[in-house]
Amino acid sequence: MSEPAHILVVDDHDEIRNSVSSYLERNGMRTSVAESAAEMDAQRARHSFDLIVLDVMMPGEDGLTACKRLRQECGTPVLMLTALGEDDDRIEGLEGGADDYLSKRCCHVNS
Template structure:
């Protein structure tokens, strides 16, 4: 049984989300502030965190930032409708997905299941078990990536995105196509892709502002270019 921590200062939201996630078979813990959430995560290591950004004391962005300093636990953010800056900031800090308030509890439960499924998915039997591009390597079976021999701290989405790009060198993809193929969404905010590409560039490019691996195809999207 997967363990999910729901962090929100609204009792009604916590209770509704808990009931829907429990119906999906998850074990659910609750927290109403950032300090308690970080303490609980450190002691219990959940499989996923549902995190509201507007929290008393330590807000959700700071919780996400501190969590990403030492963990790749998947995070699904809850953001108020129209708070695009906070949403993008959360994705830049390493959140895997988001749902805007007011939201459908069933949609949130589906997003949680989707993120957990990708985080625990076994690599396909077909295809290479290891992808190497110069000093960049992806071990598909171990779900690890390394650059110049040092392991990269990638979130689930970042790893999936890198694996997809390296599996399709030289091919251009729109943001919409990447949402469908990497996130498994047939709709959604394409800025999610933009932010994840930016984060991935910061981790694998020598000069992120002038990327040589994940290049922008103007008017279309992105293309992965092999080194050399």
């Protein structure tokens, strides 16, 4: 029997971070959470992840900068989950190394 996917959810907003994590766990995933890019790095030093769900707008290092850095450091897939939903934002995220880009406006995660 294989282990469930381990997903790191990085978002500075507690409610969103916890809702996404709860949703993923209810659907058979294992999750860890971080509220900043610095905390993401600390989690990555301790664990290996199958996917990183990364917010764009965070205090400190923003998600786009963190994603570009992740691309240089590892091959873990990155899903940008953000309130920025314009086409230009999506293009910037994908060009910055995200594997996919999902606007928080288009979805609602029930906790």
